[in-house]
Amino acid sequence: MNQKEILQTVSKTAIIVSVLLAVVIIILLTLGWYKLYREEEQGEFSTPEELFKYGSIGSETSQGIPYWIWLVMPKMFPEHLPALGGWASLGLPWEQGKELPVGFSKKTIGFPRVAFNCAFCHAARYRLEPTDVPTIVVPGPSHTVHAQGYARFLAAAANDARFNSDEILSQIDRIYKLSWLDKLLYRFIIIPQTKKSLIQYGERFAWAEQKPDWGPGRIDPFNPIKFGVLQMSIDETIGNSDMPPIWNMKARANHALHWDGLNTNFHEVVVSSAIGDGTTYESYPEKNMKKIEQWLQEVPTPKSPFSSELSSDSSFYLNTDLAEHGKTIFNQHCASCHAPDGEKTGKIIPVTELGTDRHRVDMWTAEAAKRYNTYEKNHDWGMRNFQDVDGYVAVLLDGIWLRGPYLHNGSVPTLKDLLRKAEDRPEKFFRGYDLIDPKNIGFVSSGAMAEKVGVLYDTKVSGNSNVGHNYGTDLPEDQKEALLEYLKTL
Amino acid sequence: MATRETHSSEKSHKITLAVIFFLSILIIVGVLLFYRFTKDVPISYNDNVEHFKYGSIGSETSSGLPYWIWKVLPEMFPEKLPGNKNGYASFGFLYEKDHDLPIGVSRRKSEGVDRVWLNCAICHTGTIRENPQATPEIHVGMPANNFRLYEFINFLRAVSLENRFNPDAIMEKIDAMGGDLDWIDRLLYRYFIIDRVRSTLFALRKQLSFMERQHDWGPGRVDTFNPYKAIQFNFPMDKLPHEELIGPADYPSIFNQGPRQGMQLHWDGNNPSVEERNKSAALGAGVTPVTIDLKSLDRIVGWLWNLKPPEYPGKIDSEKAETGKQLYAYYCADCHGRQDGNQFNFDTQQFKRLGKVEPLTLIRTDPGRLNSYSELLSVNQNTLYSGYPWRFNQFRKTNGYANMPLDGIWMRSPYLHNGSVPTLRDLLNVAEERPKVFYRGYDVFNWEKVGYAYDVKEEHGISFFEFDTTIEGNSNQGHDGEEYGTALNAEQKDAIVEYMKTF
Numbered sequence: 001m002n003q004k005e006i007l008q009t010v011s012k013t014a015i016i017v018s019v020l021l022a023v024v025i026i027i028l029l030t031l032g033w034y035k036l037y038r039e040e041e042q043g044e045f046s047t048p049e050e051l052f053k054y055g056s057i058g059s060e061t062s063q064g065i066p067y068w069i070w071l072v073m074p075k076m077f078p079e080h081l082p083a084l085g086g087w088a089s090l091g092l093p094w095e096q097g098k099e100l101p102v103g104f105s106k107k108t109i110g111f112p113r114v115a116f117n118c119a120f121c122h123a124a125r126y127r128l129e130p131t132d133v134p135t136i137v138v139p140g141p142s143h144t145v146h147a148q149g150y151a152r153f154l155a156a157a158a159n160d161a162r163f164n165s166d167e168i169l170s171q172i173d174r175i176y177k178l179s180w181l182d183k184l185l186y187r188f189i190i191i192p193q194t195k196k197s198l199i200q201y202g203e204r205f206a207w208a209e210q211k212p213d214w215g216p217g218r219i220d221p222f223n224p225i226k227f228g229v230l231q232m233s234i235d236e237t238i239g240n241s242d243m244p245p246i247w248n249m250k251a252r253a254n255h256a257l258h259w260d261g262l263n264t265n266f267h268e269v270v271v272s273s274a275i276g277d278g279t280t281y282e283s284y285p286e287k288n289m290k291k292i293e294q295w296l297q298e299v300p301t302p303k304s305p306f307s308s309e310l311s312s313d314s315s316f317y318l319n320t321d322l323a324e325h326g327k328t329i330f331n332q333h334c335a336s337c338h339a340p341d342g343e344k345t346g347k348i349i350p351v352t353e354l355g356t357d358r359h360r361v362d363m364w365t366a367e368a369a370k371r372y373n374t375y376e377k378n379h380d381w382g383m384r385n386f387q388d389v390d391g392y393v394a395v396l397l398d399g400i401w402l403r404g405p406y407l408h409n410g411s412v413p414t415l416k417d418l419l420r421k422a423e424d425r426p427e428k429f430f431r432g433y434d435l436i437d438p439k440n441i442g443f444v445s446s447g448a449m450a451e452k453v454g455v456l457y458d459t460k461v462s463g464n465s466n467v468g469h470n471y472g473t474d475l476p477e478d479q480k481e482a483l484l485e486y487l488k489t490l
Numbered sequence: 491m492a493t494r495e496t497h498s499s500e501k502s503h504k505i506t507l508a509v510i511f512f513l514s515i516l517i518i519v520g521v522l523l524f525y526r527f528t529k530d531v532p533i534s535y536n537d538n539v540e541h542f543k544y545g546s547i548g549s550e551t552s553s554g555l556p557y558w559i560w561k562v563l564p565e566m567f568p569e570k571l572p573g574n575k576n577g578y579a580s581f582g583f584l585y586e587k588d589h590d591l592p593i594g595v596s597r598r599k600s601e602g603v604d605r606v607w608l609n610c611a612i613c614h615t616g617t618i619r620e621n622p623q624a625t626p627e628i629h630v631g632m633p634a635n636n637f638r639l640y641e642f643i644n645f646l647r648a649v650s651l652e653n654r655f656n657p658d659a660i661m662e663k664i665d666a667m668g669g670d671l672d673w674i675d676r677l678l679y680r681y682f683i684i685d686r687v688r689s690t691l692f693a694l695r696k697q698l699s700f701m702e703r704q705h706d707w708g709p710g711r712v713d714t715f716n717p718y719k720a721i722q723f724n725f726p727m728d729k730l731p732h733e734e735l736i737g738p739a740d741y742p743s744i745f746n747q748g749p750r751q752g753m754q755l756h757w758d759g760n761n762p763s764v765e766e767r768n769k770s771a772a773l774g775a776g777v778t779p780v781t782i783d784l785k786s787l788d789r790i791v792g793w794l795w796n797l798k799p800p801e802y803p804g805k806i807d808s809e810k811a812e813t814g815k816q817l818y819a820y821y822c823a824d825c826h827g828r829q830d831g832n833q834f835n836f837d838t839q840q841f842k843r844l845g846k847v848e849p850l851t852l853i854r855t856d857p858g859r860l861n862s863y864s865e866l867l868s869v870n871q872n873t874l875y876s877g878y879p880w881r882f883n884q885f886r887k888t889n890g891y892a893n894m895p896l897d898g899i900w901m902r903s904p905y906l907h908n909g910s911v912p913t914l915r916d917l918l919n920v921a922e923e924r925p926k927v928f929y930r931g932y933d934v935f936n937w938e939k940v941g942y943a944y945d946v947k948e949e950h951g952i953s954f955f956e957f958d959t960t961i962e963g964n965s966n967q968g969h970d971g972e973e974y975g976t977a978l979n980a981e982q983k984d985a986i987v988e989y990m991k992t993f
Contacts, residue, residue, distance in 0.1 A: 071873055075723055075724040078724055084725045084729040084866070085864075085866035086723055086725070086866075086870045087870075094869035095869075096868070096872075097884060097885075098872055099872060099873065099881065131889045132889075133865060134865070174552065175876065175877075176878075
């Protein structure tokens with residue numbers, strides 16, 4: 001063999017080796033992509049309502065928790081949940097037979113992941129009788145859901161020493177047979193990465209621990225955006241407010257949106273809410289979100305359970321004569337702000353005039369509005385309509401029987417209480433029980449069950465004040481009664 | 491130079507040979523070990539009845555006791571056995587001739603260990619005696635009237651605390667009992683299995699500590715859904731609302747499963763699917779969604795589909811039964827179906843309330859079992875068998891108790907869901923006239939009132955279970971009033987009972 005031949009042999013070997021190596025690397029990369037990043041469509045949903053309840057809004061990539069980990073977490077860390085009952089202990093509405101609670105989507109991005117969607121905050125649960133199975137109404141207000149409890153649980157579990165590959169895989173082993181390759185991926189990549197992400201998630205939310213609790217049915221919707229997406233500095237503001245219903249949006253065309261009217265464009269509100277939930281430009285499911293937007297315009301307000309056709313000894317019997325009388329009182333005292341054709345309906349009423357708790361208004365600033373209007377992370381989202389405001393929107397009252405507790409911060413448990421002077425409204429009550437209070441209208445907020453299921457709401461805590469909206473509070477009792485009867489029909 | 495080379499090549503040759511030799515041995519040993527630790531050998535039987543009684547449904551792998559630990563426990567801790575201290579029989583396990591394990595306990599070798607644990611027959615096989623002198627007759631498919639699950643679980647919880655539960659003492663006992671473990675098994679037992687079993691039982695002790703706040707379920711009863719909450723979902727049971735805590739109920743019979751499809755099953759009617767109910771019951775027996783032996787279970791399900799209850803062995807006064815039939819048709823059939831000739835008639839078109847839930851406000855029986863099953867639990871059950879096509883989707887919370895078909899009702903005493911009324915004849919009396927305290931667990935038949943003899947406190951040193959209807963969960967109220975036949979006269983009631991003997 002001369003030198004040339006040797007060189008030829010060597011280079012031949014080198015070529016073969018590098019080709020083989022390249023093939024192996026390509027196979028590994030493809031496999032890695034397939035097992036960790038390939039995106040599978042969820043499959044068609046039979047109705048827009050199903051899509052709203054269980055469809056992905058594109059937040060799995062950034063917020064998704066691996067499904068099998070998500071499934072064993074409440075079993076492994078029950079002490080970090082607010083009560084007994086697994087995920088359901090967070091007050092999540094969960095339909096019979098469904099794999100996930102309402103407001104959660106499952107989507108495969110490499111591996112199945114679970115994330116929340118719009119319905120997490122917009123699914124109401126109610127019962128008419130204590131022994132009833134709850135009825136779930138989307139897109140109603142999620143007044144039972146502990147959004148902060150969910151975030152706290154994830155962080156606490158991830159920080160727990162038992163959140164490790166050995167323990168989690170041994171729990172998964174009890175419910176599902178993963179392939180050996182999946183087990184390897186879970187052991188060395190997916191579980192450690194999830195732990196890290198959830199710990200960071202907890203750190204990103206740590207500012208909230210300095211502020212009053214949200215409690216069930218409430219959320220501080222824009223501080224997470226300010227301190228996250230908009231990269232603003234942590235401040236002293238408190239934005240705690242009720243999750244609102246978002247049905248029948250076409251009746252709200254041209255209304256200022258969100259409690260304080262910080263935006264006037266429904267499409268922008270939908271997109272920005274999805275961004276808040278973790279969607280990205282790459283993952284934003286344009287087609288499905290369009291369907292949801294359209295459906296929200298059309299979806300009717302749920303029918304009131306009060307009816308004149310029930311027997312007169314039923315607590316849900318509606319006295320139509322009384323309601324008729326109530327309507328005239330409503331027209332006289334409430335309609336200008338709350339009737340569909342009211343001159344101020346859908347407009348912002350200055351907080352100084354309303355006198356209600358002003359924390360929510362102060363939370364949103366001109367700087368925040370400016371930043372969101374120019375928010376462009378890799379993409380011009382086209383936000384133009386965020387504005388700084390100084391009041392609360394006079395809202396339409398359709399389905400008001402299902403929207404307790406009342407006022408933007410949920411500080412007044414029932415409509416009857418709202419018609420009382422502030423000093424006569426309950427100073428403390430329990431939120432989170434889903435039994436309708438047919439007499440006072442709202443949810444049952446005192447008594448043994450309300451205490452057991454609910455969480456104490458103290459109006460003396462910052463952001464929780466129940467003062468203001470002193471309208472109709474001077475009416476004589478019989479007129480209040482008639483007005484309440486009318487409100488039952490909305 | 492040359493010699494050295496030859497030498498070294500010879501040497502390397504030898505080394506190569508040695509390496510190949512050792513590698514081959516290693517591979518052979520590896521394959522053998524792999525085979526030993528991965529093969530799955532369930533015990534199953536060709537005969538359906540034998541398979542039901544002794545065949546494996548897959549509960550052993552994750553819940554079972556290694557065979558020799560099962561064997562030595564009652565020998566090592568006899569002081570913890572109830573009653574006559576006669577091994578597992580003292581918990582009401584039924585032993586047959588030529589069988590090493592009792593009915594309802596099966597054996598399976600998996601993950602290299604021979605283990606035993608429960609199958610369906612443990613809760614659905616019982617005995618009846620004609621008279622105190624007769625030999626007990628074993629019937630498959632009837633409620634396990636003897637089985638004291640509460641005490642059995644507490645026995646396992648109690649031994650976990652014992653420091654005699656250690657490798658030395660247990661190996662010594664196994665040897666003394668003629669254990670046939672080979673050397674690999676011995677190593678496994680000594681250095682791995684015994685400690686692991688003890689810590690598993692120790693964890694069980696803690697997980698089921700709520701049982702200390704319950705009343706003894708007694709023979710023939712189980713609290714189905716509270717252990718379910720703890721074992722399947724690890725609910726923190728110290729936070730359980732008190733009204734959910736006391737939910738004991740009788741083991742049901744499992745005859746004629748086919749005609750029950752679509753009826754509301756379980757005492758509170760929480761599921762209308764026979765398949766789901768079966769897979770749920772299998773979880774209760776100790777399988778996991780991963781270890782469940784579906785082939786084996788399917789065989790049992792197929793066999794139960796049309797399993798008929800045995801005929802009433804005593805005399806029936808046909809004239810009296812005919813009178814009873816008319817009364818039964820008026821008072822009972824709409825909710826419970828009826829016997830037509832030698833067939834039970836399950837027609838839900840004809841009997842409108844059959845298989846449906848009767849609201850508690852109407853039936854007014856003890857609320858314990860109903861309350862023990864919560865809406866929270868039902869939605870959590872939606873995640874069971876996740877990832878498999880048979881994931882549960884039929885469980886729901888109800889507000890009462892389901893109207894059961896009464897096939898083979900003569901052998902299903904005591905009556906009502908909580909077994910609080912000892913005989914059929916007593917059930918036709920108003921609640922105030924039903925026995926307030928009686929004894930359960932005695933298998934001699936009461937031919938007059940139909941049910942078991944219930945006033946016998948003990949026999950041959952075995953004490954029976956004192957059932958006090960004033961204790962929470964044991965109420966014998968409800969299912970009474972004019973529409974339930976309790977206002978009929980004694981003769982009419984006797985006639986109905988006579989007719990029900992034909993079921």
